Structures are given as structure tokens and as C-alpha cells.
Amino acid sequence: MIRRIGEAVKPGQRYGLRPGVYAVLLQGDQILTTFQANPVPEYQLPGGGIDRGEQPIAALHREVMEETGWRISVTRRLGAFRRFCYMPDYDRWAEKLCTIYLARPVRPICPPTEAGHSAVWLPTDEALARLGNAGDRAFLAQALHQPR
Template sequence: MIRRYGEQVKQGQRYRRRPGVYAILLDGGELLATHQAEPVPEYQLPGGGIDPGEHPVAALHREVFEETGWKIAVTRRLGAFRRFTYMPEYDLWAEKLCSIYLAHPVRRLGPPSEAGHRAVWMPAQAGLDLLGNDGDRAMLARALGQLR
């Protein structure tokens, strides 16, 4: 069973399953995150939805580049969680299946290409408080615990 974080499932609400991939990008004691301005300003692990027919790791590279401007090297899959949420940018009630990967930032290639995103470096420990959803924070805590 995949652990659920966040909002309770709303009875009677239909959700569309949306698989996605997200990266915990660590460099020493620093975490590379993305800050999304809309619809609610928040820090997030970079990543997003997997397009139909796209391999998850290819989607991870694409999404991280779009949201941070960085090329990455993927180390391994850390785990997964799910959350039920409304996505106003798509007018969609989604069951997000979030696969989390450990990765390293390799080289900054430019600014984020996805509108409303900004790459942000922060102390990894600060991410435990600043990341905008419970699942991201839990996975970061797991990653940091395994690295000690």
C-alpha cells in the first residue's frame, strides 16, 4: 500500500489518477527546490506529471529542467506516496501518485523555462519546514535519515 499524505478524499468526488516524478536534489547540505508562485506560493520538490508513453526517469529529467534549469544525475528511486488534491491550473481533481527519486544537480543550463517557477537553494534541513506538502517533507526526512 502507498502511504497517503494531505487532504482527505472527498466523498462523491471523482479523481483522475495522475502519475508524477519528483526529485530530492542534494548537494552537500543544500537542497535545490523550486518555488511556484501560483496558484498558492510554495516551495516544492521539482517534478511533475509523466506524459503518456514517457519513461519516468525521462520525465524526471524534463520536469526538473523545466522547473529549475538544471541538468541532473539520478541516483535511485527513494519511494512513493499519493495525495488527493484539486489542481486549479488544470481544473482537475487528481489522485497524484508521486514517485520520489534521489538525484544530484550536475550543471545549471539556464533559468527555469516553466512560467511561475524559480530555482531556490536552501539548507536541506530547512526544507523539512519549508516544502509545501507533507509528502515532500516526509520523503526529504527519509532521504536525510538515510544519508546520515
């Protein structure tokens, strides 16, 4: 069973399944995050939805590049959680099945190509307080307590 992290399921609300992949990108005592300006400004682990027919690791590379402009090297899968939320960009309620990977930032290639996103390095202790959802914070904490 994959644990739910975050807000409770709203009774009577229909949720569409949205599988996604996200990366904890550590370098020393810093983490590469994406800052999304709209609809609510927040720091996030880079990543996002897996497109139909796309493999998860390919989706992770694509999403991190779109949101940060960085190439990455995937180390290992950390785990997964479910998050029930409204996605204003898509005007839909979603059960987000979030799979989190530990990865290494290799090099910046270009500015983020996804509108409203910027790549931001944060000290890990600051990121633990500022990441926008409880699942991201929980998996960052887990990654910090494991060998890299």
C-alpha cells in the same frame, strides 16, 4: 499498498489518476527546490506529471529542467505516495501518484522554462519546514537519514 500522505479523500469527489515523478536534489546541507509563485506561492520538490508514452526517468529529467534549469544525475528511487488534491492549473481533482527519486544536481543549463517557477537553494532544515506538501517533507526527511 502505496500510502496516502496529505489531505483526506473528499467523499463523493471523483479524482483522475495523475502519475508524477519528483526529485530530492541534495548538495551538502542544501536542497534545490522549485518555487512556484501561482496559484499559491510554495516551495516544492522539482518534478511533475509523466506525459502519455513517456518513461518516468525521462519525465524526471524534463520536469527538473523545466522547473529549475538544472541537469541531474538520478541516484535511486526513494519510494512513492498518493496525494489527493485539486490542481487549479488543470481545473481538476487528482489522485497524484508521486514517485520520489534521490538525484544529484549536476549543473545549471538555463533559467527555468516553466512560467512562474524559479530554482531556489534552501538549507535542508529550512526546507523541512517550508516545502508545500507533507509528502515532499516526508521524503526529504527520509533522504536525509539514508546514505547518499
